[in-house]
Amino acid sequence: MDERDERMRKFPRFICKQVGYFCSTQQLFRMNTPVFLPFYHTVSDENLPHILNYPYRNVAQFEKELDFFLKYFKPVSLEELASENYSGKKVFHLSFDDGLRECADVIAPILLKKGIPATFFLNSAFIDNRALFHKYKASLILSRLRENPDNETEEFLANNNLDGNKILTSGISQIDILNRAAEKLKIDFSDFLKNQQPYLTSGQVKKLVSNGFSIGAHSHTHPEFWKISPEKQIEEVRESMSVIESLVKPKVRAFSFPFTDSGVPVQVLETIHNEKICDFTFGTAGVKSDSLDFHLQRYPAEQSGDFVQNLKGEFVYYQLRKWMRKATVKH
Numbered sequence: 001m002d003e004r005d006e007r008m009r010k011f012p013r014f015i016c017k018q019v020g021y022f023c024s025t026q027q028l029f030r031m032n033t034p035v036f037l038p039f040y041h042t043v044s045d046e047n048l049p050h051i052l053n054y055p056y057r058n059v060a061q062f063e064k065e066l067d068f069f070l071k072y073f074k075p076v077s078l079e080e081l082a083s084e085n086y087s088g089k090k091v092f093h094l095s096f097d098d099g100l101r102e103c104a105d106v107i108a109p110i111l112l113k114k115g116i117p118a119t120f121f122l123n124s125a126f127i128d129n130r131a132l133f134h135k136y137k138a139s140l141i142l143s144r145l146r147e148n149p150d151n152e153t154e155e156f157l158a159n160n161n162l163d164g165n166k167i168l169t170s171g172i173s174q175i176d177i178l179n180r181a182a183e184k185l186k187i188d189f190s191d192f193l194k195n196q197q198p199y200l201t202s203g204q205v206k207k208l209v210s211n212g213f214s215i216g217a218h219s220h221t222h223p224e225f226w227k228i229s230p231e232k233q234i235e236e237v238r239e240s241m242s243v244i245e246s247l248v249k250p251k252v253r254a255f256s257f258p259f260t261d262s263g264v265p266v267q268v269l270e271t272i273h274n275e276k277i278c279d280f281t282f283g284t285a286g287v288k289s290d291s292l293d294f295h296l297q298r299y300p301a302e303q304s305g306d307f308v309q310n311l312k313g314e315f316v317y318y319q320l321r322k323w324m325r326k327a328t329v330k331h
């Protein structure tokens with residue numbers, strides 16, 4: 001996506017945010033919309049050097065956002081969502097991607113206190129801290145460079161067109177460059193995994209299940225799906241689902257596409273469904289309907305800017321697109 005496309009994409013949402021400012025929250029959320037599916041990654045009061053690629057919430061902000069959801073929507077579990085056992089009610093189902101340790105340490109206790117069910121989507125290659133997501137590697141390198149600039153590493157990254165914040169745009173195919181930059185800075189990812197334990201362990205995952213939470217898959221290695229072949233996409237879904245199934249035997253077998261479902265061909269979605277690799281799949285297109293009844297769109301809650309205005313803008317945007325007959329994602 002070039003800069004112009006990015007501006008074109010942001011412009012209607014910007015206008016909708018301005019319109020949303022004048023709308024009554026109560027009325028806006030009461031309007032007919034698809035089931036509301038906000039998702040996050042992590043919540044922490046600490047500075048997490050491995051996460052510079054999205055603005056995660058601190059505990060106070062997260063609790064405020066949950067209270068806001070609870071004011072307008074009723075929380076439902078993944079099973080209730082799957083059985084559509086909520087007719088006539090405005091409901092939401094909450095989920096979290098990437099399987100980070102804060103899901104057990106910080107998020108689950110808050111959700112239990114407030115009585116909110118949720119699904120945690122895990123990358124099978126990262127459970128038990130066996131490997132680190134390439135965006136978190138990039139964040140660790142950038143955090144180190146911000147603290148201790150290093151000319152040689154910066155020059156090496158610039159030669160690979162990954163200087164400054166551009167390192168956060170690196171894809172899984174550039175993982176060798178990230179590994180080499182880390183070596184130059186004497187960052188040892190294995191040590192980081194061992195000491196920091198950024199991911200959930202199998203034991204923590206099982207405890208989440210015993211506390212009533214749902215577990216789904218989020219691919220094996222978190223690749224950019226739009227850059228890999230359809231066969232490889234299906235393989236990533238199949239492998240991660242089978243690890244989750246053997247770990248926790250979920251009642252509803254769910255998968256959330258890493259980054260975005262945009263660029264996943266309809267044939268891949270249909271194969272996943274027809275071969276019963278899982279029951280439901282999730283995208284990240286925001287508040288939108290989807291032309292496939294087993295594929296649902298979620299709202300990325302971790303955006304910069306004012307949370308309520310972002311959310312109201314999203315619902316205004318949905319109504320605008322519905323009026324233009326463009327509120328349904330077609331594949």
Ligand SMILES: [Zn+2]
Nearest residue numbers: 097098258259
């Ligand atoms: Zn993810």
